[in-house]
Amino acid sequence: MEYFAVTGGHPLEGTAAVHGAKNSALPILAAALLARGESVIHNCPDLTDVDTALEILTCLGCRARREGRTLLVDTSCAHGTHIPDRLMGRMRASVLFLGALLAREGRAEAGWPGGCALGARPIDLHLAAFQALGARVRDHAEHISCRGRTLRGTRLTLPIPSVGATENAMLAACGAEGVTILQNPAREPEIADLQGFLQAMGAHVEGAGTDTIIIRGGRPLRPAVYRVMADRIVTATYLCSVASAGGEGIFTGTDGSHLRPVLEALTAAGCAIRREPGRVIIRARRPLGRVHITTGPYPAFPTDAQPLLAAALAGGVGESTITETIFDRRFRYVQGLNTLGADICLEGNTARITGRPLHGGRVTAPDLRGGAALVVAALGAEGESRIAGLHHIQRGYEGLEDTLQTLGASIRTVQE
Ligand code: UD1
Numbered sequence: 001m002e003y004f005a006v007t008g009g010h011p012l013e014g015t016a017a018v019h020g021a022k023n024s025a026l027p028i029l030a031a032a033l034l035a036r037g038e039s040v041i042h043n044c045p046d047l048t049d050v051d052t053a054l055e056i057l058t059c060l061g062c063r064a065r066r067e068g069r070t071l072l073v074d075t076s077c078a079h080g081t082h083i084p085d086r087l088m089g090r091m092r093a094s095v096l097f098l099g100a101l102l103a104r105e106g107r108a109e110a111g112w113p114g115g116c117a118l119g120a121r122p123i124d125l126h127l128a129a130f131q132a133l134g135a136r137v138r139d140h141a142e143h144i145s146c147r148g149r150t151l152r153g154t155r156l157t158l159p160i161p162s163v164g165a166t167e168n169a170m171l172a173a174c175g176a177e178g179v180t181i182l183q184n185p186a187r188e189p190e191i192a193d194l195q196g197f198l199q200a201m202g203a204h205v206e207g208a209g210t211d212t213i214i215i216r217g218g219r220p221l222r223p224a225v226y227r228v229m230a231d232r233i234v235t236a237t238y239l240c241s242v243a244s245a246g247g248e249g250i251f252t253g254t255d256g257s258h259l260r261p262v263l264e265a266l267t268a269a270g271c272a273i274r275r276e277p278g279r280v281i282i283r284a285r286r287p288l289g290r291v292h293i294t295t296g297p298y299p300a301f302p303t304d305a306q307p308l309l310a311a312a313l314a315g316g317v318g319e320s321t322i323t324e325t326i327f328d329r330r331f332r333y334v335q336g337l338n339t340l341g342a343d344i345c346l347e348g349n350t351a352r353i354t355g356r357p358l359h360g361g362r363v364t365a366p367d368l369r370g371g372a373a374l375v376v377a378a379l380g381a382e383g384e385s386r387i388a389g390l391h392h393i394q395r396g397y398e399g400l401e402d403t404l405q406t407l408g409a410s411i412r413t414v415q416e
Helices: 022-034 048-059 092-105 124-132 163-174 189-200 232-245 260-268 303-314 330-339 368-380 390-394 400-406
Strands: 002-008 012-017 038-042 063-067 070-074 107-110 136-139 144-147 155-157 178-183 204-206 212-217 225-227 247-252 272-276 279-284 292-294 319-323 343-347 350-354 362-364 383-388 410-415
Touching (some): 012 400, 022 048, 048 092, 092 124, 189 204, 189 225, 303 319, 303 330, 303 343, 330 362
Parallel strands (some): 155 178
Antiparallel strands (some): 002 383, 038 070, 063 070, 136 144, 272 279, 343 350
16 A cells, blocks of 8 residues: 655645646547647646546557657647546546547547546436537437537537536537537636647637637637646645745745635634735645635635635634535545544534644545545644545646645655
8 A cells, every 4th residue: 555654744845846737738648649740748746637638649540759748749640539437537628528539530439438437427418418519429327429520610508607517518629621610618717728839839819717708610620839828726726835834935846826715714814924926925824714615616715625715724713614616526525534533523514624624544535636635734743644536646746745845844655
């Protein structure tokens, strides 16, 4: 068994860089399929989910290699249309290759996507978008098949602003003749990053970040050189780590511009935060005060950051509340936090957190952000914690242990 051994209660201090965004890198890697030739993608984090995306590309006939933080993806020889179940099952974002394959090859076949078990995570909106563009979609119990040699631009309104469905619709629409008008899309910054890559490839896409995205499709695209934006959830993780343990951290490679609700919540809890070009600085004095937040689609408080904030608040004082509106099983981390001494009660989709000092304990990451939350809590807890289930955490954090050590945390990986 492999686990993090964390001895908490020491303030953090120092400077660390934030790596590129997983949730940008994955759709951008799928988008690379839309051109023939070699795209160069800088600031691509070294994560198991990115490895899975590279395996999918390789399975489809691409050549992909990593040079440090840069990925070189040559799609010249890509010909495959089928994504094996073992790769689909590893992460949710595998589903984005369906839209890209439809645009490139006019067909795509795959099993159902995996990913964190955060509750029901249907892909009906993705498939409805393909159908609206003229694809024939068959979804069986174990298999999805999409066919559409001649996709046509259309007007499409998403009933909820799903991030993945927005990205899939953008990718497929690039291969559709004519104009696609996508209304009520997700407005997350990673969508704008995907749009930036598509524009660098020569695609006519505009409107990401607003309530309408317009795609003029059907043109040949060229490979592009692009730099992935910084990971805002990783930034939130480091900020919450300092908030939990106390101390002062400077995080570079980001200016925190996409994290307004997280910065506001930490400020309301008593942290001093300063944004400067290319960096965010946090000074935290324990204990944190109370905060009330509700998650929602961007620009509201991100669901991915709520476990991290909960972990920091759990060791504070007063009663905080976190209401989750996106995923019904987002609170699976609560049991682990309570094992570390937290007092968190769940009432429907609201977690009521009564702040109190935390202590060490043995816990297991339930999913990616829930696992990171346990680390955040352990950094602020007295004594040693053991956090197992590291494969969840490795899906979204490159060098978490090294970065926290740089800040003076006592954390190491133990194999038993
Ligand atoms: C993406 C992020 C994930 C983040 C989430 C919400 C990636 C790789 N993952 O996930 O980290 O937590 O956005 O910010 O970018 N829904 C449907 N039908 C669909 C699609 C979604 O009902 O076809 C529902 C979901 O169940 C959920 C809500 O829409 O309740 C939002 O999900 P969505 O925005 O699609 O999340 P993901 O793209 O899966």
